[in-house]
Amino acid sequence: MTATPADFPITPLLPDIRASLAAHPRLVLEAPPGAGKTTQVPLALLDAPWLEGRKILMLEPRRIAARAAAQFMAQQLGEPVGQTVGYSIRFESRTSAATRIEVVTEGILTRLIQDDPELAGIGAILFDEFHERHLAGDLGAALALDVQGTLRPDLRLVVMSATLDGERVAQWLDAPRISSPGRSFRVRIEHPPARAQETLEQHLARTVRQALAENDGDVLVFLPGRREIARAQTVLGHTLDEAIELVPLHGELSLAEQQLALGAAEPGTRRVVLATNVAESSVTLPGIRAVVDSGLAREPRFDPNSGFTRLETVAISQASADQRAGRAGRVAEGTAYRLWPQSRRLEPSRTAEIAQAELSALALELAAWGITAGSCSDLTWLDPPPPGALAQGRELLTALGALDADGRITALGRRMLALGATPRLAAAALRAPEERRALVADLLALTEARSPLRGEQARTDDFRVRVGALHVWRDRRGGGSHAGADAGALAAIEQAAKGWRRRLDLRTAASGVPDSHAVGDLLVHAYPDRIAYRDAGNPLRYTLANGRGVRLHEQTALLGEPWLVVLDLRHEARDSLVLAAAPLDPRTLEAEFPQRFARARVLRWNEARGAVEAFEERRFGAIVMERRSVPVQPADALPALLAAVRSRGLEVLPWSDAARRLRLRIQALRGWMPELDLPDVSDAALLATLEDWLAPYLAGKRGLDALGADDLSQALAAMLGYGQRQQLDTQAPDQWLAPSGQHRRLEYAPDEPPVLAVKLQELFGLADTPRVGGGRVPVTLHLLSPAGRPIQMTQDLKGFWERTYPEVKKELKGRYPRHPWPDDPWTATPTHRAKPRGT
Structure with a gap:
């Protein structure tokens, strides 16, 4: 079935694209926004002879774009979505047996490849907007290349992008490049400066008014996230004419709200669309003649120090800025207003997510693909995953039970992949008892979403308040909400919770208020390394099972809780600040993690006493739950004494003048006569070899004060062989x-x-x-x-x-007349005495 494409800039290149894919299985296609690559290329390939009636998969990084692309192509064919053209995104699919073009999001593509590595019935995979460099997109491309190189040489792969280093990608794929000039009108770039003491919202509102006055049509405003969109909507609502329609556009909107934003305005109405970077590419916004760009985006950043991934507001790249500005020149000449100084220099392109993300999900996918080695060299990557972050991800998976000791995926790990949640949350969901699985669905939705709490409630660190807000909203059937909660946010979370209930095969939702420990008892399976125990001397300080320290803020809602599981924190140099946590019942740890409890004999150096102390401790991970003093055994003391010397330095030892001089002589002769092969007695070398030279003289002692100065001199002397000692006395005598x-x-x-x-x-x-x-x-x-x-x-x-x-x-001579002052010192008799009297 052949579709007739409309007059898009990409249209003249469609024959070249078809011919290239007929001759070569891979292609890099560069085309600016609005060229039509997303919707016209898949349609143009439908009757390609090499496709042989098989399906085309097109990867879209964003759900909004996936729906929009499928709907537009279906309209061109005069069909509803789900016939020739369909889509599959998280918790939603509109396809049928007749579907030949399926638009999928990144996680869906990975699942399809993992479930059927031969990709039966699929003839081509198109990677749209590849410049966004999402982790799942990079993984999908690497897996697809592996499939093509081993099982399916007839599979076609096309990488498409508006802002891409095409030459580098073409070298990676060993593929030809085709570039479309696109069609855009001139866009004037303005940098309206902020005024003194002006907030971002005030600067933005003033610039939006300027954009509406200086341009016809609608205005597209780029903001980093939903919170900034809501604030801007409030400010603009007070300053713009009532005839101006304010339209939000972000990934948490309902389908109807998204379609409203993507549709055309009513005749005679002007719109200001407030969007995240979801509007940078793939989606078409009709009528835009001006862009107001904050220059900011919200992206995930993994902090290896805390082990947490946080969404951070960051400056966009120059490529993103150019792409955003191009939205103003789709239908006529336009203007882009940039809310940052013209002198500021942006990074050329976006950093690949794989370079700055937490990689446990990637490590699990690789293990399912049969790759357990740290290098991942079995796959061809545009940017390989950092080895350190990948190793950290594998350690977490092992703790969760998803990998065995050899790094191979376990049965639980495969079930976690099938569920589709992050590894942490999947582990919690699959280990939950039957009677609490409905609550788990809520926790999956709540932990993946931004907090729905607003105002004073937004500051609470008790995660159970979010659960309570969702249940109140649900029990009232959406007719009201928990005080201090955003009903729209709760509605979006409920939609996600419904999706998780379907995945978990649940028919009813949780309601009411869970018991005080229910939330924490479920989440311990997601965050076993973040289980926290209160310090005895400070009710605000806790020790995590991984050994790190954390603290509650002064107005905490969790004061007095002895055990917590920490979901979110802000890393700080000493003790990180807990942002979200839930109490747990320690009996859950006894029942679920018996292997993590251990008793151990621990030795500690007492600085005040200058001696070793011994304790018997009961631990959960790095958390000391019980400790009692026990007698120090002579054999036990030695490691602690050596550790004390290492931590405090060699000066803690009883150095005599003789011992210090011996060290200096050995080190001097070592430099003068290296052929003697004398030992290195520098501070660094002695500290590194304490077990060799000092340990024999500390054996049986319980404190450093029991080591005498003579012992230390003997320990140094014993480092020399007999011949070396003779050489020392001869060549560097005392x-x-x-x-x-x-x-x-x-x-x-x-x-x-x-x-x-x-x-x-x-x-x-x-x-x-x-x-x-x-x-x-x-x-x-x-x-x-x-x-x-x-x-x-x-x-x-x-x-x-x-x-x-x-x-x-x-x-x-006159000053010391009683001492000899011969005229000829060469022949005079040496003496240490004065001349005898009378001479």
């Missing part, structure tokens, strides 16, 4: 025998020659400077007067005798 017959100490310092302080008279007859280190290092002589005061520093004793000694003799 003392030097002066010509006077007296032993004088050599002082060693890091990276310096040793220093010898000696009276000048003791060196008579010595011609050359003493040397150490196999004769490689001259000693620095500190020559002293008879009174021990410095006269000269030198490493050239011979030069001193020849040039400096006559002047020294002349100056000091």
Whole structure:
């Protein structure tokens, strides 16, 4: 069946697209918004000979776009949706046996490939708006390439986008590129500056009024999320003429509300459409002549420090800004008003979600595909998943029971995939008792949605309040809502809850107020690492099962609860702030997680006592539930003593002067004569090898004060072999025998020659400077007067005798007449004494 496409900019390229796919199984198609690629390319391929009557799957990243694309194509064919053209999105499907083009969202595509890797009955997959780089889209493309390369070489793959690095994608796919110039009118770019003390809503309202005054037609406003849309709707409602219709457009609207936003305005009516980035591409908004762009979007960001994914408001990329501006030039010349300074530089393109997302869902999909290695090198990725985030995701899946110890998917893991929830929530749903499965459906909907609470209630950290708000709204059959809750948000959550009830094969919904621990007892299966136990000394502080600390805010609604499961928090340097949690019954932990309870003997260093303490602890994960003091066994103390030395540093040890000098001599000779292979006795090396050199001398001791200075010297000396010790005493001696017959100490310092302080008279007859280190290092002589005061520093004793000694003799002979000052120091007798009386 062939459809006749309307006059779209893509129309002249349709024969080239068909010819390219006839000759090559992959294609990259670049076309700007409004070119018609989304709706015209699938129709043009319906009668392609290589398709052989099979189905075309087209991936749309957003549900609104999927519905809209299917409806538009069906209208072109003069059919209702669900005949030749249908769609499948989460909790909703309109297809039939006659469907040849099926528009699906990203998760649906992954399920289709996982359930039938041969993709029987499917001849082509089109990836629309691939530039959005959603995680599920990247995974779907990688899996489709794998299928094409191993099982289905006849499968056609087309990657389509408006703003895409086409050359890079074409190299990744090894595919030809076709580009459409599109059809758009000139768009004037304005940057109206914000005024002093002006809020974003005020700046936006003023700019919308300017856009309506300077342009015909409708105005499209881009805002980051539903909350900002609601605020803007309130402000604009007070400042615009009543004839101006305000229309919200975001993913949480009902189908009827979405269709209203996508339809044309009534004749003579102007509209201001307040949209999230869902309106950037794929959907067509008729009548738009001006765009007001906040330059912001809300995107998920995974924080590896807290283990939480949060929606963050971020600056858009330049590619997104260009695409948003292009919406103003679809039907005539238009204007784009950007609410940021013209001097601000944006990132060129959007960062792929795979680079900044929590990857447990991806890891589960890969395990189902048979990939357990950390590199994922079995698949061809445009951007591979970061190994660290992927490993973290696999650790979570193992804790949830979705992967076994070898990283293979378990039966529970396959059931979790089939359910379609995130791994955490799927684990909670599938482990719930039968009588609480209806409540689980509500929890799935509530945890995936933004909080429906408003005003003061929005600040509560008790997640049960959201459950109560939903049940009150439901029990009143939507005729009223819980005080402080948004009825529209609750209606959207109820729609999602109905979908989950269908998935869980439930006929009735939960109602009334659950008992105090019901919510927490169910969610522990989703967040076993976020189970929290209150600290004994601080009722606002808790320890998580993963070892991290968290705290409740001062106005918490959860004060006094000993056990919590934490659903959301804000990461902070010390203790993160709990944003949403629910109490739980500790008996649930005993029943559901008996393997996570353990008793252990724990050793701890007591700083005040300078000794080791021993305890027996009962733990749940990292949470200490019970602790009692027990006697310290000698064998137990050694690891704690070594740990104390490592944490406090080597200075905690009883270093004598002899031990310090020995270290300096060893380290000096190690540098001068590396061939002797002396041990490294630097701080870092000694701390790293405590078990080798210090442990034997700490064995049997319970405190560091039991280690004597002699013990420490012996421990150092024992690091040297017999031959090394002889070489040390010869080549880096502690003392030097002066010509006077007296032993004088050599002082060693890091990276310096040793220093010898000696009276000048003791060196008579010595011609050359003493040397150490196999004769490689001259000693620095500190020559002293008879009174021990410095006269000269030198490493050239011979030069001193020849040039400096006559002047020294002349100056000091009168001051020290009882000491010898010979004219010829070369032949004089060295002495450390004064001349005898009468001489």
